[in-house]
Amino acid sequence: MTLQNLLETGQLRxxxxxxxxxxxxxxxxxxxxxxxxxxxxSLETRFDAxxxxxxxxxxxxxxxNGFRPGSGAGHHMTMIQALPKSIGLDRKRIxxxxxxxxxxxxxxxxxxxxxQSATDTCIVEAQALLADVETWLxxxxxxxx
Numbered sequence: 614m615t616l617q618n619l620l621e622t623g624q625l626r627x628x629x630x631x632x633x634x635x636x637x638x639x640x641x642x643x644x645x646x647x648x649x650x651x652x653x654x655s656l657e658t659r660f661d662a663x664x665x666x667x668x669x670x671x672x673x674x675x676x677x678n679g680f681r682p683g684s685g686a687g688h689h690m691t692m693i694q695a696l697p698k699s700i701g702l703d704r705k706r707i708x709x710x711x712x713x714x715x716x717x718x719x720x721x722x723x724x725x726x727x728x729q730s731a732t733d734t735c736i737v738e739a740q741a742l743l744a745d746v747e748t749w750l751x752x753x754x755x756x757x758x
Contacts, residue, residue, distance in 0.1 A: 630676035
């Protein structure tokens with residue numbers, strides 16, 4: 614799979630990112646990670662905030678490569694699966710991020726419980742992805758910072 618293949622199948626669409634778009638999404642991801650650490654709120658809400666940061670960072674990764682997710686079903690999975698191609702993220706990390714995506718789906722659409730361990734993992738992975746994306750941008754697309 615390449616980003617071009619995902620474009621051809623409609624899972625991605627072309628997009629010329631601006632530094633302002635990237636800045637706003639990075640700021641939003643930072644805020645969501647901070648919110649995810651607030652222990653006075655439920656585990657589910659904390660998990661959702663960390664997961665939202667992961668999605669925002671995945672969008673940044675695509676946008677920095679000239680793409681956006683398509684509007685069809687499965688765009689969260691597409692964004693996660695594209696991270697090795699967009700920023701070179703290790704496949705082992707994709708397995709973890711995809712498990713978090715599935716956990717989020719169960720929680721959102723079936724009322725499944727989010728436990729402390731899943732919440733902690735989601736926060737750690739969001740923070741790590743933030744560092745990975747910012748490093749990649751500094752090295753590959755400093756014009757967007």
